[in-house]
Amino acid sequence: MWFGWNIFRDLDDLPDKPRLGMRLMLIGAFFFVLRLTWPRVAPSSFQRVSETFLRHLDFFRTRYGPHSLEDFGVLLYIAATMCFLYGAFIFLRRGFWWVAEHRPEPETTELKLK
Numbered sequence: 001m002w003f004g005w006n007i008f009r010d011l012d013d014l015p016d017k018p019r020l021g022m023r024l025m026l027i028g029a030f031f032f033v034l035r036l037t038w039p040r041v042a043p044s045s046f047q048r049v050s051e052t053f054l055r056h057l058d059f060f061r062t063r064y065g066p067h068s069l070e071d072f073g074v075l076l077y078i079a080a081t082m083c084f085l086y087g088a089f090i091f092l093r094r095g096f097w098w099v100a101e102h103r104p105e106p107e108t109t110e111l112k113l114k
Helices: 008-012 016-041 043-056 059-064 068-104
Strands: none
Touching: 016 043, 016 059, 043 068
C-alpha cells in the first residue's frame, strides 16, 4: 500500500557513504554523456537499440500510446538525472549534518536593550 509512503522518510534510510554518492554521480554523468554522444557517433546502433527497447516494452506502448525512437533517449536523461541527484544527496548529506551540528546556536532569548 503506497498511500502511506513518504519519500522524505525513506530518504533518511539511504546510506551515509560518500563513496556511494560519488559513484552514483559518476554513473549519472556517464549516462548523460552516453545520451549526448551515442546518437552523434553511431546513430544506426542507437536507433537499433531504441527500436529493440520499444519492442520489449509492449506494456508501455499499449498503455500510453505510440512512442517514438526518442523515448530511449529520454529514459537515459531520466536515469542520468536520478543517479546524479541521489548521488549528490548521499554525498553531501553528511556534510550538511556536520554543518548543522557545528553551527552556533542562535541567541533568541537575549534582549539587547543597549
